[in-house]
Amino acid sequence: MTAEKDTVDIWNTYGTHQITRGLQLPELDRWDWGIPETGPGINALGEVAGLRVLDLGSGLGRQAAHLAALGAEVTAVDASPAQHQRALARYRDHPGLHLVCADAVAHLRDADPYDLIYSVGSLPYLDPNRLMPALADGLRPGGRLVFSALHTNSDGVGPSNEVSARPEILRLPGSTQDHPVNMWVLRAQLWEDLLVQHGLTLESVTAIDAPAADNALSYRLYTVRRSNRVPSRPRTSAPPPPNTALGVGVIVHGPDGVLLGRHRRRTWELAGGTVEPGETFAEAAVRELFEEAGLVAEPDDVEVLGTLLDRVGDIVRLTVPALITRWSGIPQQREEAIGSWRFWPLDALPQPLFVPSAQCLTAWNPALPLDHPPAHFQPYASPGR
Numbered sequence: 001m002t003a004e005k006d007t008v009d010i011w012n013t014y015g016t017h018q019i020t021r022g023l024q025l026p027e028l029d030r031w032d033w034g035i036p037e038t039g040p041g042i043n044a045l046g047e048v049a050g051l052r053v054l055d056l057g058s059g060l061g062r063q064a065a066h067l068a069a070l071g072a073e074v075t076a077v078d079a080s081p082a083q084h085q086r087a088l089a090r091y092r093d094h095p096g097l098h099l100v101c102a103d104a105v106a107h108l109r110d111a112d113p114y115d116l117i118y119s120v121g122s123l124p125y126l127d128p129n130r131l132m133p134a135l136a137d138g139l140r141p142g143g144r145l146v147f148s149a150l151h152t153n154s155d156g157v158g159p160s161n162e163v164s165a166r167p168e169i170l171r172l173p174g175s176t177q178d179h180p181v182n183m184w185v186l187r188a189q190l191w192e193d194l195l196v197q198h199g200l201t202l203e204s205v206t207a208i209d210a211p212a213a214d215n216a217l218s219y220r221l222y223t224v225r226r227s228n229r230v231p232s233r234p235r236t237s238a239p240p241p242p243n244t245a246l247g248v249g250v251i252v253h254g255p256d257g258v259l260l261g262r263h264r265r266r267t268w269e270l271a272g273g274t275v276e277p278g279e280t281f282a283e284a285a286v287r288e289l290f291e292e293a294g295l296v297a298e299p300d301d302v303e304v305l306g307t308l309l310d311r312v313g314d315i316v317r318l319t320v321p322a323l324i325t326r327w328s329g330i331p332q333q334r335e336e337a338i339g340s341w342r343f344w345p346l347d348a349l350p351q352p353l354f355v356p357s358a359q360c361l362t363a364w365n366p367a368l369p370l371d372h373p374p375a376h377f378q379p380y381a382s383p384g385r
Helices: 002-021 041-045 062-069 081-091 104-110 128-138 188-197 281-293 355-364
Strands: 052-056 073-078 097-101 114-120 139-152 166-171 178-183 200-209 218-226 246-254 257-263 271-274 302-304 306-312 315-324 338-344 376-379
Touching: 002 081, 002 166, 002 178, 052 062, 062 073, 062 081, 062 097, 073 081, 073 104, 081 097, 104 128, 114 128, 128 139, 128 188, 128 200, 139 200, 188 200, 188 218, 246 281, 246 355, 257 281, 271 281, 271 355, 281 302, 281 315, 306 355, 315 355, 355 376
Parallel strands: 052 073, 052 114, 073 097, 114 139, 246 315
Antiparallel strands: 139 218, 166 178, 200 218, 246 257, 246 271, 257 338, 302 315, 306 315, 306 376
16 A cells, blocks of 8 residues: 555645645535536536435545535545545534545445445545455445546546556645656556456446647546446355365344455355364354354354255355354454454345355345355245244
């Protein structure tokens, strides 16, 4: 994150410079995406009233305050303390607006998913390989991402052909000193490849060019959507070793949703694993839940739902989904391979899910919009039936 940290330092310099100048900009009366007096304007966001909205790289917060006045519940995040200070001085008590000083990726990982995320020119200051997974999970299924990104700078230098940062110049108003900042200035195909890689769909790209003929400055406005369905994918193309063919998937469900952890190979999954010799499925579920997430449950409180049968290469995989609704403790990382344990609402599950976890969740609740390879589920009869 060295490049990103250096950029935050420069924006602190910028914010401090503006505070010292005592600059008072008027309230927003015309929305633009990086170049004043150009389209398409605020209409690119659609109807915002009633939506949970996130502004990434919000700066002074004028756009966020404008959307809050239109009836949106807006969280405005900026990593620069000086920029955050400017926004607080102006909008501390603005109805419907929450001002946060934080790294965007850290905020997205901790916050509940948003209906709409937008960024006016700020998204390219963040490493897309770090940001995109958090953005994908930070949107609710069906949610939208709208962001503008520099495409050609005022010197006529066009976008890069690889996903890497390059220096650009931040010019401070009222100052003769230029400050180099690192930005990911990418051609549209690279942005689309990154979005698709993380389960997002690019709906449109709009060119925004400087109106003066002698100014080469150009932006691109990207409108993106997350599917209503939650995809899953294998961790690797290799089949699991034979000794992992029989396992349990532990569905821990409570008022805040279902417990999922993030594997180091970038799949979200239930606690679970191999059934050891001599264990019942319920005992294996209790053990795996404690070993992986630190939660304590009793075998008598485990409801074994049935068996899932599928095939990976030449290996037959048998997975037993087990439901736990009573436990004690707070989720915590206990194994190197999997962490970031948290409860996710059923209508906003993260992506992608590990295939056996998606299969277990579908067996438990067939109404969930999960995509995964088919598996034969044989339910067990509930006690007393």
